[in-house]
Amino acid sequence: MLALHTRLLLRRPAQARLYLVRPLSQASAAAKKCTDPYTNLAFEDWLLRTSDPDSYVLYLWRNRPTIVIGRNQNPWKECNLGLMASRNVQLARRSSGGGSVYHDMGNTNYTVVMPREAFARDLCATMVARALQNEDIPAYVNERHDVTVDAKKISGSAFKLTSKRAFHHGTMLIDADLDRLNGCLRSRAHSEIAALGVDSVRSTVANLREYSWAIDHLTFCNAVMLEFSRTFGTLGRDDVCVWDEQSGDVVGRVDEERRRLQTWQWLYGQTPRFVHSFEKAFEWAEVQARITVYHGLVAEVSLESGGQELAGFASVREALGGAPYEVAEIERRLAPVRQQQGTQADELCTWLTEKVRDAASGAPTPVSGDSA
Secondary structure: OHHHHHHHHHOOOOOOOOOOOOOOOOEEEEEEOOOOHHHHHHHHHHHHHHOOOOOEEEEEEOOOOEEEEOOOOOHHHHOOHHHHHHOOOEEEEOOOOOOOEEEOOOEEEEEEEEEHHHOOOOHHHHHHHHHHHOOOOOOEEOOOOOEEEOOEEEEOEEEEEOOOEEEEEEEEEOOOOHHHHHHHOOOOOHHHEEEOOOOOOOOOEOOHHHOOOOOOHHHHHHHHHHHHHHHHOOOOHHHEEEEOOOOHHHHHHHHHHHHHHOOHHHHOOOOOOEEEEEEEEOOOOEEEEEEEEEOOEEEEEEEEOOOOOOOOHHHHHHHHOOOEOOHHHHHHHHHHHHHHHOHHHHHHHHHHHHHHHHHHOOOOOOOOOOOO
16 A cells, blocks of 8 residues: 555656655655755755654655765766766765765665664665565675675665764666766776775676666655665655655755755865876976875975976976866966976976866866855
8 A cells, every 4th residue: 555655646746845854753755856966965964954863764866967976085086077077967975975876867866864873784775675675676785785686786875974863875776877877987097096085896787677677766666665664664644755846945944055065165175185196208208297186276296207307397386286176277277387388398288288187177167155
């Protein structure tokens, strides 16, 4: 009966404007029609902060094409920012740790918010695996707490803890664009960047559609709702809600956080210190370059050539200090060096720009007033 009831709710027309988080019963569920990644992440955080401390909340949602990186990750190392820009894939940074994941409308995300004392790493992943087993998909949880089928990863997850609450959230690849996933999660400069942040662990992934033609977003949502109800408490008619971008009273409460999640300071400036190192043998010298970036800005530039200080080295260091690590700004700052320092400096600047483009093509320039 629950599966039929939730199926009807999830098929409500787009103008449905229901929302979750009144004084919650022990178990409640929300399904969301909004596909904006920043609104969804802000709403998830709002659930964590405002839901009843003793409640269990299930939140099901999807995003338009987005790479979501962990709180302490490096987008220059994790992502192909140029490919993302050309394919209209957004970048988002979440508040939980863990690795980078790809979202699109072929992927469904689940979040379980619970009392902190009830949190366990495998609790929710096991719940999701059981939901899939009920749909005749032989899913299981591996030693890295990922939901897998045939040793292929179909769901990655992460968590966040506060003093009284916790959430566990994860992806579920149902019919996602795996070519786009693999392309966008492969930085051209990955091997050249030494970072202090968290590196993603590369895994072989698969869609659920490889194992069941019957599975889709709605079927998965219903299966998870049913298993959530069995695990944490029965869901009644008033405990399953749908809302979308037009639900003004809810969106208004998360709007400030949504705007913060879109800022350059959060997306790029949050990145821990990293060093981008590369070298090249020119006709006139062999040059080793090390660019140190902190909070998304160039903190130090080291150019070496067998201990020699060649033409343009000092000018390049001076020009790039404090620059946002993105191509347009690097090119703008190097333009005077090209004009004033001669052929060697021009070749040096061209090379530096190409290497920055490998890592940072598609990264935007911060605007005035853009702060986290």
